[in-house]
Amino acid sequence: MCGIVGIVQKDNCFTELYDALIMLQHRGQDAAGITICEGGNLHSRKSKGFVREVFTQRHFERLKGNCGIGHVRYPTAGGNSKEYAQPMYVNSPYGISLAHNGNLSNTKALAAELFSSDLRHISTDSDSEVLLNILAHEISKNNEKKPTPETLFKAVESTFKRCEGSINVVSIITGHGLLAFRDRYGIRPLSLGSRTNADGKKEYMISSESAAFSSSNYDLERDINPGEAIFISNTGEIHTQICSDSTTLTPCLFEYVYFARPDSVIDGVSVYQARQNMGIKLAEKIKKNIPDDDIDVVIPIPESSITSGTKVAECLNKEVIYGFVKNRYIGRTFIMPEQDMRRRSVRRKLNPINDEFKDKSVLLVDDSIVRGTTMKEIVAMCYKAGAKKVSVASSSAEVRFPNVYGIDMPAKSELIASDRSQEEIKDFIGCDNLVYQDLSDLVDSVTELNSELDGVENSIFTGTYPTDITDEYLEYLENKRKSISS
Numbered sequence: 492m493c494g495i496v497g498i499v500q501k502d503n504c505f506t507e508l509y510d511a512l513i514m515l516q517h518r519g520q521d522a523a524g525i526t527i528c529e530g531g532n533l534h535s536r537k538s539k540g541f542v543r544e545v546f547t548q549r550h551f552e553r554l555k556g557n558c559g560i561g562h563v564r565y566p567t568a569g570g571n572s573k574e575y576a577q578p579m580y581v582n583s584p585y586g587i588s589l590a591h592n593g594n595l596s597n598t599k600a601l602a603a604e605l606f607s608s609d610l611r612h613i614s615t616d617s618d619s620e621v622l623l624n625i626l627a628h629e630i631s632k633n634n635e636k637k638p639t640p641e642t643l644f645k646a647v648e649s650t651f652k653r654c655e656g657s658i659n660v661v662s663i664i665t666g667h668g669l670l671a672f673r674d675r676y677g678i679r680p681l682s683l684g685s686r687t688n689a690d691g692k693k694e695y696m697i698s699s700e701s702a703a704f705s706s707s708n709y710d711l712e713r714d715i716n717p718g719e720a721i722f723i724s725n726t727g728e729i730h731t732q733i734c735s736d737s738t739t740l741t742p743c744l745f746e747y748v749y750f751a752r753p754d755s756v757i758d759g760v761s762v763y764q765a766r767q768n769m770g771i772k773l774a775e776k777i778k779k780n781i782p783d784d785d786i787d788v789v790i791p792i793p794e795s796s797i798t799s800g801t802k803v804a805e806c807l808n809k810e811v812i813y814g815f816v817k818n819r820y821i822g823r824t825f826i827m828p829e830q831d832m833r834r835r836s837v838r839r840k841l842n843p844i845n846d847e848f849k850d851k852s853v854l855l856v857d858d859s860i861v862r863g864t865t866m867k868e869i870v871a872m873c874y875k876a877g878a879k880k881v882s883v884a885s886s887s888a889e890v891r892f893p894n895v896y897g898i899d900m901p902a903k904s905e906l907i908a909s910d911r912s913q914e915e916i917k918d919f920i921g922c923d924n925l926v927y928q929d930l931s932d933l934v935d936s937v938t939e940l941n942s943e944l945d946g947v948e949n950s951i952f953t954g955t956y957p958t959d960i961t962d963e964y965l966e967y968l969e970n971k972r973k974s975i976s977s
Contacts (some may be wrong), residue, residue, distance in 0.1 A: 492897055493577075493592040493748055494518035494563040495681075496703060496757070497661035497669045499723040500694035503527075503552045506911040507559040507696070510706040513543045514515075515699055517752060518592075519563035522576035528725070529556030531666040533588060537562075537576040558669055558725050560661045565899065572613060579623050582969035583599075584631040585638065586665035589620040592699055593657030593679050596964055601625060601653065622658065626650050630664075636882040638667060640730035641723045647672050647720040648734040655889040655958050657896040661697055668724040671697045675735035676957050677717035678743050678896050678948045680757040684709035695723050700755040714758050716740070741957060744947040745898060747937050748887045749795050749858045758819065759941040763798055768936035770802025773928050777807065781882050781924045790814040792857040793841070798858035801888040807855070814847035815869075837868040840891050849877035860927075861900055863907030863919055870921045882924035889913075892954040893968055895914050897968040900951065900974035903965070 494515030498504040523545040524537025534554045537544045542563065558686050562577040579588040595601065595618035602621050605611040611624045630638060631648035643664070645785060651658070658674040659681050673681045673694050673939070684696040684704035696704060702709040715721060717736030742758045743750075753763040777786075791800025797813075804811035808948050860866050865885060873881045889908035894900045903909045907916055919924040930952050938944050950956045 492518050492565060492899070493590075494699045494703075495560070495590045495592045495659060495661045495697075495900070496562075497590075497663075497671055497697040498558040499558045499669050499727060501557060501636060501688050501690065501692070501727075503555050504559045505551055505555055505944075506723045507548055507707040508559050509542065509551075510561055511696065511703040512561045512700055514706050514752070515563050516542055518699060518750065519565040522564040522573070522933070523562065524564075524576050524578050524590070524704065525550075525554060525559060525561045526578040526580070526663060527554045527556035527559035528588075528663050528665055532556075533586060533663065533665055535578065535588070536579070537573075537578065539576060540574050558663060560588060560590050560663055560669070575617050576628070577619060579617070579620055581623055583901070584627060585667065586664070587623065587627050587630070587662055589619065589626065589660060589662040591621040591622055592659040592681075593674065594618060595622060595654050595656040595658070596958060596960055597896050597939065598656040598923075604653075618656075622650070622654060622660070623662075625653055626660075626662070626970045629776070637663060639711055640732075642815040642940055643670050643722050644720050644730075644734050645731040646764045651675060651718065651735050659699070669721060670698070670720065670722050671696075671715065672720035672734065673715045673717060675718035675738045676948065677738070678957075679760065680746060680751065682744060682753075682757075683712045683721065684897065686710060686713050692727055693729075694727065695729060695760045697721065700757070702750055702752045702755040711756060739945040739957075740943065742944070743896065743898075744933065744937060744949040745859075745887070745894075745951060748933070750898075753795075753798055757945060758832075760937055760944075761940065764940055765937045766795075766798035766858075766886070767802045768939070768971060769933065770799035771806055771925070772932035773856070773884055774806030776929065776932070777803065777884055777926050777958045779927050781854070781884075785880050785882055786854045786925060787851045788812045788814075788847070789854045789856060790847070792855060793817040795858045796856050796886065799858065803854075803884065807854075812843050812847045812853075814853070815841045816844060817841060827968050837865050837966040841869065841872070843872050843874040843876040847876075848873055850879055851877075852880035852882070853878050854882045854884060856884050856886065859890060859917070860885045860907060860920075861890050862905050863916065880923045881921075883917075883920060883922045884926040884931075886928055888928050888930040888952045890951050892951050893965060894951045895958075895960055895964070895968065896948065896950075898951070902969045904969065905972065922957050932974060941969060
């Protein structure tokens with residue numbers, strides 16, 4: 492999972508890009524980068540680390556220009572070293588800098604194709620570098636000194652035809668403007684914001700999440716449609732076009748469960764309201780499956796479970812207790828690149844308030860149980876703090892299948908629910924009771940908030956992928972993930 496942002500405005504945009512990346516930091520903590528265009532020159536800074544670590548005052552002074560893009564990354568495809576940080580750059584045509592959120596499922600075939608037919612060499616195994624070179628090659632076909640919006644949209648259309656997977660992009664065409672596009676399924680979120688400057692002219696920001704707009708007084712205009720490309724010239728003229736023949740609006744269900752900020756609105760659905768719905772529906776199932784005497788208090792696991800967990804407590808007429816203190820200087824354990832790192836970080840990240848557990852039967856509410864190792868550690872903490880009984884409820888359904896669209900859960904063998912029954916999962920975690928949200932209720936929690944959705948992308952729960960995913964590709968991801976974890 493990554494976060495991307497692009498801006499075209501009258502004045503220098505480094506501050507707005509920096510602030511937006513801070514708001515998107517939850518989407519990636521491995522690396523950060525910003526590229527800004529000043530006339531015909533690009534100024535860039537990218538490195539491993541948090542946004543506040545990568546950028547200093549000297550970068551504020553050096554990175555000048557009114558058109559720029561930014562990226563926060565955690566590794567889902569490619570390596571984990573500095574050269575994989577984005578935005579990435581290719582010098583022909585025009586000089587193109589690109590930031591990508593998503594994952595290509597035909598990267599190896601495209602890389603071979605680029606070398607044999609397009610005469611382009613790929614220096615890393617990053618799918619984003621492949622995507623950048625595909626786009627650059629398609630733009631170069633018209634051999635224009637100045638690209639028109641029509642040329643750029645035609646190139647995006649061809650890029651969609653060649654690339655399989657989830658493709659959300661913001662890119663700079665040096666000296667000309669900002670080009671952004673969203674894949675034809677709308678799997679990853681991408682929104683358009685605007686504000687009016689002192690001259691009465693519109694300025695634009697494109698971001699993975701709408702929450703990033705508020706930090707710079709931008710307002711959400713709309714979500715970018717599936718298959719839509721947007722070109723904003725350096726002077727602020729905006730052009731849009733749908734660049735795919737067949738599109739569906741099926742956003743990733745896990746965005747609403749875990750990844751997105753609660754103050755974001757994705758495809759017309761408030762993430763906060765969706766999580767409240769999850770809590771209401773989960774509470775109804777808890778009533779049927781956990782004895783009332785087994786629950787004295789409800790304790791949500793911070794942060795993304797707070798909204799649904801509080802609603803669970805309200806519906807059960809139980810006291811909600813915030814029994815864990817979160818260390819805000821530890822990153823999100825789910826998106827750490829190695830499982831051993833995630834395990835070690837749990838106890839540094841969460842610390843129980845013993846008085847809230849002692850001699851009580853507690854119900855823990857978490858957004859999801861993916862690998863199970865984190866919840867196992869948390870349950871052990873509860874018992875050590877003096878809890879009589881520990882029950883666990885997950886706001887999401889069982890995660891059974893690998894994700895191939897930009898979420899770091901590619902190895903099926905790592906997923907606790909892939910080959911275990913619920914009783915076996917309960918024994919592994921070490922809790923007294925375990926309840927998962929029904930998938931139908933999870934889907935309804937989102938879709939009932941916007942009737943215009945065509946559905947949701949929920950392959951991690953069902954194993955049904957909207958794009959062509961082969962068994963060979965899944966096996967490749969499995970082996971690659973095992974090599975990273977070992």
